[in-house]
Amino acid sequence: MLDLILKIWRQSHPEQPGQFVTYPMSGVAPAWSLLEVLDQLNETLMQSGQAPVAFDSDCREGICGSCGLLVDGMPHGQAGVTTCQVYMRRFHTGQTLTLEPFPGFPVLRDLVVDRRALDRIMAQGGYISVNGGSAPEANSIPIAAETAAQAFNAATCIGCGACVAACPNGAAALFVGAKITHLSLLPQGQPEAGRRVQAMVAQMDAEGLGHCSNHGECAAVCPQTIPLTVIARLRRQYWRAWW
Ligand code: FES
Incomplete structure (x- = not known):
C-alpha cells in the first residue's frame, strides 16, 4: 500500500478563482487507477461533509476521451494512455501528484473543462x-x-x-x-x-x-x-x- 499526497486544483465556479488544495491519501493500492484514487478521496470528502472533487469519466477503459487531466504537468500523466489507465503502481510512497484541469479549455469546476x-x-x-446505403460487399x-x-x-x-x-x-x-x-x-x-x-x-x-x-x-x-x-x-x- 502507498501513502500519497494529492495536490488538486479546486475551483467551484468558472468565474471564481481556483487554488490548489492538498490531500494526504494513505492505503492506496498499487492496482488502483488514478480515477479510483479520486473516487476514494471523494468518499472521504463526502463523509466529512466537504464537496467532492469534480472530474470527468465515462468508459474508464481508454476509449471515450472524457477523463483528461494534467498529472504533474503532463496531459494524462503518461505517454500512450488516458488518465483512467494511469495506475498507482507507477508511483512510490510519499510521492506528491499534482492534478490540474486541461489547459486550453475553460474550467467548469475543479478538474472538469468545457x-x-x-x-x-x-x-x-x-x-x-454521402448516402452510403447498406454495407457494401467488402471487395x-x-x-x-x-x-x-x-x-x-x-x-x-x-x-x-x-x-x-x-x-x-x-x-x-x-x-x-x-x-x-x-x-x-x-x-x-x-x-x-x-x-x-x-x-x-x-x-x-x-x-x-x-x-x-x-x-x-x-x-x-x-x-x-x-x-x-x-x-x-x-x-x-x-x-x-x-x-
Ligand atoms: S474514462 Fe473514457 S477514456 Fe478515460
Missing part, C-alpha cells in the same frame, strides 16, 4: 454526407491496405483534448488532422474533402484555438499515438482546397 469546442469543430465536417470498393490502415489509425482519435492541452499554442491541429485524414483517405469521404477541411479549420479559428508551429508536443502525449503526419495532410488539403 471541451465542446472540439464537438463544434466536428459538427462542421467530421462526417460524410466492391478496393482500398489499398496501407490506406485503410492510415485511415483506421487516424479514426482512433478519441477527442480527449490532450493535444490542445499539451500544445504551447493551444492548437487543435492534431485533432482536426486526425479527422481530416480519417475521412478523406477513404473514397466515401473524398467528394466533400475540400469543403470539410475549410469548414473545420474555420471553426477551429472561430474557437480561438491556436495554430500548429511544429512543436510536436501533441503527438508526444496523444493516448492513441496519432502521428504528426496527419497535420501535414491537413495543411496539404487545406491549401489544395483554396487553390
